[in-house]
Amino acid sequence: MLAACIAAAIIAGAIATASIIRHGLSAREDATLVETVIARSVRHLATSTSMRNARNPVPLNAQVLAEGRAHWADHCAICHGNDGSGHTEIGRALYPKAPDMRQPRTQNLTDGELFSIIRNGVRLTGMPAWGDPAGHDDDDNWKLVRFIRHLPKVTPEEAGQMEKLNPKSPEEWQHMQQETEFLAGADASSTPASTSTTHSHHH
Amino acid sequence: MKKFAAISLILVLAASTAFAHAGHIHNYMGTVTMLHGDGAFMMKTTDGKDLTIQTSAKTKWLHSNSHAAKRSELMVGQRVVVKMMTDGKTADTVTMSAPMNK
Numbered sequence: 266m267l268a269a270c271i272a273a274a275i276i277a278g279a280i281a282t283a284s285i286i287r288h289g290l291s292a293r294e295d296a297t298l299v300e301t302v303i304a305r306s307v308r309h310l311a312t313s314t315s316m317r318n319a320r321n322p323v324p325l326n327a328q329v330l331a332e333g334r335a336h337w338a339d340h341c342a343i344c345h346g347n348d349g350s351g352h353t354e355i356g357r358a359l360y361p362k363a364p365d366m367r368q369p370r371t372q373n374l375t376d377g378e379l380f381s382i383i384r385n386g387v388r389l390t391g392m393p394a395w396g397d398p399a400g401h402d403d404d405d406n407w408k409l410v411r412f413i414r415h416l417p418k419v420t421p422e423e424a425g426q427m428e429k430l431n432p433k434s435p436e437e438w439q440h441m442q443q444e445t446e447f448l449a450g451a452d453a454s455s456t457p458a459s460t461s462t463t464h465s466h467h468h
Numbered sequence: 469m470k471k472f473a474a475i476s477l478i479l480v481l482a483a484s485t486a487f488a489h490a491g492h493i494h495n496y497m498g499t500v501t502m503l504h505g506d507g508a509f510m511m512k513t514t515d516g517k518d519l520t521i522q523t524s525a526k527t528k529w530l531h532s533n534s535h536a537a538k539r540s541e542l543m544v545g546q547r548v549v550v551k552m553m554t555d556g557k558t559a560d561t562v563t564m565s566a567p568m569n570k
Contacts, residue, residue, distance in 0.1 A: 354554060425534030425563075440495065444549045447497050447514070448532040448565040 292360035301361070304390075312381050319377035323407040333412030336405055338427035344391060347427040349416035359391040367417040379410045494552045496521070500544050507539065511548060521550055521559050528561045537564055 277299060288294050296304075323329055338347060344356045349366035356363030364371055371379075383406045386394035396402030433441065498513035507523040529537040542548070547565035552558065 352554065357554060421528045421530055421536040422534055424528060424561075425530045428561075429534075444495070444497055444563075445532070448547055448549060448563060450547075450565065 292358060294360070296361035304361070304387075308382075308387060309378075312378055316377045316381050317375050319375075319380065321376040321380075321407050321410055323404060323411060325411055329408050329411050330415055332405075333408040333410075333415075334423060334427060335430055336409055337412050338430035339432060340395065341409070342427060342431055347424045347431070348419050349413070355391070361390055363391070366413060372414070372417065376407075376410050376414075379413055380406055383409055494556065496548075496550045496552070498548065498550075500542060500546045500548055503542065503544060509542060511550070521562075522557055523559050523562065526553075527559045530561060530563045532563055532565055537562075541567075543567065 280299065281297075284297060337345075342353070344353060344359065344363045345351055345366060346353045346356060346363075349371075351357065351363030351365050353363070366372075374382075380403075382392065383395050384403070386392045396406055429441070496511065496513050496519060498511040498517075498519070500509055501512050501518070502510040504510070504520075507527075508520055509523075510518060510520050512518055523539065527539075529539055529541070531537045542562070542564060546567065549563045550559050551561040551563075553560040
């Protein structure tokens, strides 16, 4: 048994080493199947049964969803996207890439598992631990869990509202204001040419 | 041999450390100049450039008040703000002015 485990570890290590030699340490690559399986298994095992089975103490209602949506737009969307697709500049450049949270792989996690991931983060990924370690922000995290359940049904109107809540630099705020004024009929000739093309860089 | 296996596993984990280097997202402001049957449209940006914007089933269409719009509501002469997808080719979101502002 021990020999089999060692052999498996050696094979996995050899594959990983070959992969690193071939591809380097670029974050542009997709995570390998082996890494994904190991990471998900470890994450599952690292979540206690009581946490995994924990029920969301926050009721589902419009107010909670609105608060979760605003929180998501302000804290999560920069990587995960307002719609949870992960199709953002940062989300696509992470290793592993931000998952499409609308898909069963995320939606099939229990509320407790989602809460645990938000509260504790996931090591060796881009997912940080959110909130006060003492648990003062637990309600906000449970509201996020409610909103994560809603991600497959986010409407274009909700996405539009969330865009206004996404973190922005002073320059981006200025551009958003100019775009709003432009759509409202402001004189296009007074709009600086440089605002017609916005380059966003995130490092 | 065990040491080799351990080092290899550490390398696997080390390779998972997240680094981010992102590209560009483009927003274009301008006026619709032509509609194509395949969902694409042409626009003239506020700095005078002519662009062809591709759209897809994933493209979100909005009115300037953030209410949902439809592709079929887009008209020549209408002002639009287009946020491109990260591929730089397809519109992620097209926000259109009210028809009276065309």
